[in-house]
Amino acid sequence: MSTENTSQFAKPHIDARALLGLYDPADTTDWAPIRAAQVHAGGQLALFLLATNLIGAALATLILDTIAPLWALACWGAVVAAIAVAITFRRLAAKQRASSAATLADVRDTVLEGVALAAIWSVPPLVFAPHSDVGTAFGLWIVLAVLMAASAVAMAALPLATLSFLGILGLAVSVMVLRVAGPVLAASVALFTTLLMIGCFTRARALVIVRAGEIALAERDETVSLLLREAKQEDGADWLWETDAARRVLRASPRFALSVGLDPAGVNGKSLLEVLAGKTWETGNFAPALRTLAENLKGRAAFRGLVLPVRVAEQERWYEIAANPRYDDQGAFLGFRGVGADVTEQRASEEKINRMARFDTLTGLPNRLHVNESLARAMANAEKWGSRCAFMMIDLDRFKAVNDTLGHPIGDRLLGRVAERLATLMTDNEVIGRLGGDEFAVVVRDASDTQRLETLAQTIVDALARPYDLDHHTLYTGASVGVATGPRDGRTTEMLIRSADLALYRSKDAGGGKFHHYEPQLHVAAEERRVLEQALRKALTNDELHLTYQPVVDAGSGLLTGFEALVRWTHPELGPISPVKFIPLAEDARLIGPIGEWVLRSACAEAANWPGDARIAVNVSPEQLHNPGFVAVVASALANSGLPARRLELEVTESVFMRDDTGAVKVLERILDLGVRLSLDDFGTGYSSLGYLSRTRFSTIKIDRSFVIGASKKVPEAIAIIRAVVALAQSLGMATTAEGVETEDEHVMVQQLGCTKVQGYYFGRPLPVEEARVLAQRAAYNREAA
Known part of the structure; x- marks a missing residue:
């Protein structure tokens, strides 16, 4: 790659105006990730800045209580606290919103924060302390100096706001000192302010340079990867591998680690022969091709087209590898760098040619x-x-x-x-x-x-x-x-x-x-299914369905946040019938619409009688959402029950979005306009497209029980999936509910992984309506008492 095509972030020069957020440079540089890093860093110390302002306001009030009315100081302190809290919330919100990219306005608008904070802090030196004694002025200056230094640290990532704050407040303090102590001390205050501003700008520039370097390295790695992929396309290369002089794996790529069934961190440092040999490494019963590879590595000679078997997850795979030796400028041997391709399917296809007539x-x-x-x-x-x-x-x-x-x-x-x-x-x-x-x-x-x-x-x-x-x-x-x-x-x-x-x-x-x-009695299964379907068609009119309510609690505090309504069927002759049996039957028989409507209306009517703000979650089938009249059903259920729309949450699955038409999406949008919340159930078990997450405003993503089980068993993929879902939900402003939590260890685990809500037998099985009412009343009482 030529020097002209290299990212500008690799250059040491950083435009000061761009750094301050005053304009976008007229070049190919993408400043969005840089500004995101500035906003993120500014949000990291937002709470520290809040504490500094509150403590500073308290100390300034104690110093000035002999020369200023208490009511005036109290009003000034309240304004300081309000501005500081507003800035803190704004910083924290911006930190989440601009996690990967931020606009010019995101950085430029922070100057308002610095000006507002400086203006309110300029009141004591300019209004309260001009006619005070030297001791009072000196004490106030100490407090303001500490505040300015702390702000220079906490707000340095956003230099435009920080410099505005330091400049305005430094000028106000200089004026105060000039009146009380003369020009010499006023000049020292101005010098101190100037040094803080220089330090702040330098630190901000260092942050940008570090982030620019990271982006440059990422761009370079991606470019090299693309070039290697194109260069090796004719060989069908799937992954890269590299060894040191002792034939140990270096910098294993994720593709290589996946191809051998190991974690990338676990591959590094292992012998390449051991990684490829797998379990046969201990027995010494190597494939002949592996011995050939050992000889090639020992001879330090380039090779290609070497095909060898590798067992991955109890399966035999065939990989074709090629490599060249590496030497430094002095000619010392450094190891091998090579490529590999999975040719298992090619070998299998060759064997199928003469067998297709009798084989799938x-x-x-x-x-x-x-x-x-x-x-x-x-x-x-x-x-x-x-x-x-x-x-x-x-x-x-x-x-x-x-x-x-x-x-x-x-x-x-x-x-x-x-x-x-x-x-x-x-x-x-x-x-x-x-x-x-x-x-x-x-x-x-x-x-x-x-x-x-x-x-x-x-x-x-x-x-x-x-x-x-x-x-x-x-x-x-x-x-x-x-x-x-x-x-x-x-x-x-x-x-x-x-x-x-x-x-x-x-x-x-x-x-x-x-x-x-x-078993012989299985021949009557079809007849039983027919009978069950006929009974289900009469279940609503015969009042055989009822609801149970499973608690949903806050992962951190364990406080009740709501319930999920679950339909149950008890037949007078057949007894309780599992939802696993009758729900699919209802979908196949096109009965899910009326049953779902009954569940929705019954759950809303019950939840409307609960004290407090406990939400009720109701599962909605794809068949219901593909019916445009479902919006009227939801509106009617809310109106008839009196339940506030914000307390109703509808749970949908990913399969809703898989049809070609957009009818379900339009129905969901109209439901959202009513104020109802949406929850995405069983996320990750199907297609998990990010496209519909961006098109539909979900409030909660529910993590399937299977991932909770996998994570509890320390399965890396399950843990990684939960972390990814939590990070995705946080970036989109959504909550995450872990389903099926049954033990204390699982609760602690999902809490540590960042899940905000949990649901499962550990906190309560589906409860009858009477017990759910008692639990809702108790939760509301505890909240009021707190």
């Missing part, structure tokens, strides 16, 4: 035809030898949400990752195949050992429940498994497959993430 083109697993043939052979052998075979149906949980949010390409890649995990679990006794969509199947040739069969089914459930990292998305899915054993559960392939399918539906109905064996 997406996953490489046997397709439906191959699976059916394998099952037919297994059943024939079982009948011939008087043994057993088995058939497992596997259906992914929450896969539809991935397709709806991230799109089919990502969904297809997820299916490939699922297939890889399943394939690693198979032995010579099993055949794994893909039936289509997100359905997989396993044929177990010899199923005589029931315990072994159940162990395999549970292993499949556990393996598919682990998170997947795809295109910087951490995806959580799972699997439900149905198991049927032949010939007991079916004497033909069709009958056995049907039995396994019924067992699979039972696992799905149980909430997913489980396996079940076929």
